[in-house]
Amino acid sequence: MLQGVDLTVQSGTSMVIIGGSGTGKSVLLKCILGLVRPDSGTITLDGQDVTKADRDAFLARFGMLFQGGALFDSLKVWENVAFRLLRGAKALPKAEARAIAIEKLRRVGLKPETADLFPAELSGGMQKRVGLARAIAAEPEIIFFDEPTTGLDPIMAGVINDLIREIVVEMGATAMTITHDMSSVRAIADNVAMLHGGVIRWTGPVSEMDATPDPYVQQFIHGRADGPIEGVR
Amino acid sequence: MTAALAAIGRPTLQAIAAVGRVALFAAAILGHLFRPPFYLRELGQSLLQIGWYSLPVVGLTAIFTGGALALQIYAGGARFNAETVVPSIVAIGITRELGPVLGGLMVAARVASSIAAEIGTMKVTEQIDALVTLSTNPLKYLAVPRVVAATLAMPVLVAVGDAIGIMGGWLVGITRLDFNSATYLKNTIDFLETWDVGSGLVKGAVFGFIVALMGCYHGMNSARGAQGVGAATKSAVVSASILITRPSGPTGCCRGWT
Numbered sequence: 001m002l003q004g005v006d007l008t009v010q011s012g013t014s015m016v017i018i019g020g021s022g023t024g025k026s027v028l029l030k031c032i033l034g035l036v037r038p039d040s041g042t043i044t045l046d047g048q049d050v051t052k053a054d055r056d057a058f059l060a061r062f063g064m065l066f067q068g069g070a071l072f073d074s075l076k077v078w079e080n081v082a083f084r085l086l087r088g089a090k091a092l093p094k095a096e097a098r099a100i101a102i103e104k105l106r107r108v109g110l111k112p113e114t115a116d117l118f119p120a121e122l123s124g125g126m127q128k129r130v131g132l133a134r135a136i137a138a139e140p141e142i143i144f145f146d147e148p149t150t151g152l153d154p155i156m157a158g159v160i161n162d163l164i165r166e167i168v169v170e171m172g173a174t175a176m177t178i179t180h181d182m183s184s185v186r187a188i189a190d191n192v193a194m195l196h197g198g199v200i201r202w203t204g205p206v207s208e209m210d211a212t213p214d215p216y217v218q219q220f221i222h223g224r225a226d227g228p229i230e231g232v233r
Numbered sequence: 234m235t236a237a238l239a240a241i242g243r244p245t246l247q248a249i250a251a252v253g254r255v256a257l258f259a260a261a262i263l264g265h266l267f268r269p270p271f272y273l274r275e276l277g278q279s280l281l282q283i284g285w286y287s288l289p290v291v292g293l294t295a296i297f298t299g300g301a302l303a304l305q306i307y308a309g310g311a312r313f314n315a316e317t318v319v320p321s322i323v324a325i326g327i328t329r330e331l332g333p334v335l336g337g338l339m340v341a342a343r344v345a346s347s348i349a350a351e352i353g354t355m356k357v358t359e360q361i362d363a364l365v366t367l368s369t370n371p372l373k374y375l376a377v378p379r380v381v382a383a384t385l386a387m388p389v390l391v392a393v394g395d396a397i398g399i400m401g402g403w404l405v406g407i408t409r410l411d412f413n414s415a416t417y418l419k420n421t422i423d424f425l426e427t428w429d430v431g432s433g434l435v436k437g438a439v440f441g442f443i444v445a446l447m448g449c450y451h452g453m454n455s456a457r458g459a460q461g462v463g464a465a466t467k468s469a470v471v472s473a474s475i476l477i478t479r480p481s482g483p484t485g486c487c488r489g490w491t
Binding site: 030033034035055056059060062063064066067068070071072073074083084087088134 | 270278355358359360362363365366367368369
């Protein structure tokens with residue numbers, strides 16, 4: 001699926017990856033996290049091959065918001081948010097972890113009463129926010145967002161986009177976001193990369209995206225049926 | 234000729250590969266048993282789900298099995314004036330074979346399916362990927378507590394099922410077959426040996442391990458979508474049931490001890 005992706009993300013910037021369905025955007029994130037093993041190539045973080053790094057220490061630097069939220073159904077909302085804080089060598093006492101979870105929920109616009117609900121009792125937008133709270137709970141250096149606004153109404157999508165931007169700027173984190181939603185791209189991105197045919201077709205600052213002559217980027221950002229990207233894939 | 238050989242060889246190789254994958258999965262679970270972190274809360278929840286909530290179905294199956302067994306042994310024994318063997322054969326049949334096997338099948342239907350469906354759904358909704366990104370080993374967090382809980386809970390379920398099954402035979406004996414209550418109980422106790430009960434409990438532990446192992450394995454390897462989870466659930470129940478009832482393999486070893 002990916003055939004020679006070459007992409008560099010500067011520390012402290014927000015990179016948004018765009019591309020059609022099935023082009024391997026999610027696979028790219030999963031390769032970085034070690035959820036999918038690439039057949040060949042190298043992924044480096046701060047110049048170090050990620051496959052040779054200590055796995056727990058490496059993952060501790062990441063937070064991820066999954067497309068469907070991926071909240072654990074059997075755990076309460078606050079336990080989902082504090083999942084990492086309650087486990088591992090640096091596990092916090094339950095009361096402290098709960099307090100941090102409630103603070104993170106507040107940060108994403110959810111009331112403390114939400115903390116004791118189960119994920120199934122929340123709306124789709126609330127689940128996304130809880131997923132966002134979980135992604136930032138341990139204050140990671142790098143945050144991945146996999147289609148953060150998919151399935152949300154435009155107003156809720158706007159709220160999530162603003163939250164992501166605010167949190168990334170506030171935490172000084174490096175962000176990588178996958179989306180099809182061009183309003184998300186404009187709200188979240190410092191830089192944009194377009195993935196097509198297994199390679200990065202174009203990458204550059206979001207301010208240059210509209211002016212690029214690349215026909216693939218132009219077709220994608222304007223949502224045209226005609227162009228080099230086949231409508232039926 | 235080549236096509237015929239291929240038709241035999243392909244499924245044979247696939248079966249051997251599947252056995253290998255299950256064996257590696259089981260070895261990985263066993264390898265994690267004594268290494269921290271230990272998820273005691275998840276173990277407690279699994280004990281409750283697998284042990285406590287399976288009691289009604291195991292108890293109901295046992296009481297009806299005991300009663301039916303008493304009736305049939307009486308019907309057979311009466312043909313050569315051997316009605317008095319009913320209490321001892323009911324007790325031996327229940328404790329050595331029917332208690333653990335029928336209990337195992339009931340738990341396979343109830344627990345293997347629920348484990349496979351739960352873990353399968355977690356897989357297709359990316360919850361297992363989420364566990365990995367949160368520095369948690371899914372095998373250790375999801376599979377180990379369930380396998381340990383099932384292995385510990387099944388012997389207890391079998392013991393309870395044995396007692397209820399024998400009681401079912403006793404109830405039918407005194408209400409339908411004109412047995413004296415005290416004589417029935419005395420015959421049961423006099424002819425029952427410790428190993429009759431012990432072998433059933435050992436079988437129970439093995440069956441518990443198999444049921445949870447199959448549930449976890451098929452759940453973890455579930456394909457995408459509702460159909461994938463459905464297929465994983467079906468495979469978990471079918472494979473656990475076959476392994477419990479087949480006359481050789483891990484459960485056959487248990488039978489060999491008796």
